[in-house]
Amino acid sequence: MTLLLASISPVLIFLYTIFKKDVNKEPISLVVKCFLGGFAAIVLTLIMVIPMLAMEEHFHSPVLKSIFNAFAVAAIPEEISKFVILYWLVWKSKFFDEYYDGIVYAIFVSLGFAMIENIFYVFEHGMFTAFIRAILAVPGHGFFAVFMGYFLSMAKFSPQPNRKT
Helix, strand or coil: CHHHHHHHHHHHHHHHHHHHHCCCCCCHHHHHHHHHHHHHHHHHHHHHHHHHHHHHHHCCCHHHHHHHHHHHHHHHHHHHHHHHHHHHHHCCCCCCCCHHHHHHHHHHHHHHHHHHHHHHHHHHHCHHHHHHHHHCHHHHHHHHHHHHHHHHHHHHHCCCCCCCC
């Protein structure tokens, strides 16, 4: 029970803080969908990662193997998955009506993902991992989501130049 609380509490604290900062509150149903969408992003990530794991054996250098694992196996599939879920859930939503909304929704998707990932890592590696992930991984997922949400909002709300065809 202690490991579970250590896994989820940093995520819930971060989400509470972000939700409170939103002046025009988003509907609870949509932020919950975004949070649960983060769980679905885990499945999408695994679908992308499993074929890549076979490619890992082609790297003989430990440095190249580490770079491959950090980017091709972890970061890129995770971020693509979170973006796909975010876009699918909110792009056409009538509630996605201001710039900050994209950031809020992106953080909820990313921290849904981070919570499940946190539970797996903490149950496998223990309380020290919970502490380190609370300081680094959970805020990292949240802060990187700010960029994703910002650029999603820019894409949605920035005026489009007139195109002559």
